[in-house]
Amino acid sequence: MVKVAILGFGTVGSGVADVLTTNAEEITRSTGSQIGIKYILKRNQFPDCPYTALMTRDFSDIENDPEVSIVAEVIGGVTAAYDYTKRSLMAGKHVVTSNKELVATHGVELMSLAQVKGVKYLFEAAVGGVYPSSAP
Numbered sequence: 001m002v003k004v005a006i007l008g009f010g011t012v013g014s015g016v017a018d019v020l021t022t023n024a025e026e027i028t029r030s031t032g033s034q035i036g037i038k039y040i041l042k043r044n045q046f047p048d049c050p051y052t053a054l055m056t057r058d059f060s061d062i063e064n065d066p067e068v069s070i071v072a073e074v075i076g077g078v079t080a081a082y083d084y085t086k087r088s089l090m091a092g093k094h095v096v097t098s099n100k101e102l103v104a105t106h107g108v109e110l111m112s113l114a115q116v117k118g119v120k121y122l123f124e125a126a127v128g129g130v131y132p133s134s135a136p
Contacts, residue, residue: 003038005062005093007084008075009055012098013040016072017051038068041084059084063091073097078105089113089121098125 004020006013020027020037028034039062040054049055062068071088073095075081081102088095089110097103102110103123114121
């Protein structure tokens with residue numbers, strides 16, 4: 001099983017968790033691997049949330065867990081997102097982001113680091129976010 005950590009649990013992070021959970025069987029069929037969420041990094045806990053048991057406030061839980069191979073960074077902004085992304089790549093974890101600002105500011109550096117560490121830094125979700133939802 002491929003273990004994933006989600007950094008952030010706002011609109012995008014909760015959507016990623018829901019998609020991975022709701023579409024688990026389809027994802028397994030199309031990829032040939034089961035994908036499961038191991039951690040969700042969130043500053044505030046949500047006691048009524050169905051993912052409460054997966055939540056952590058300590059990024060080192062994710063960074064130091066050899067089972068986590070993919071990190072979905074959906075925090076937004078640059079400061080914490082850059083630190084966590086760089087640390088994830090340094091720990092040999094693949095990173096997927098939707099963070100346009102992070103990619104614009106540090107994308108070249110992070111892609112180079114990923115290449116050196118032999119992992120992927122994927123940012124397709126950060127591209128095209130300003131396209132109109134329908135043509136005029």
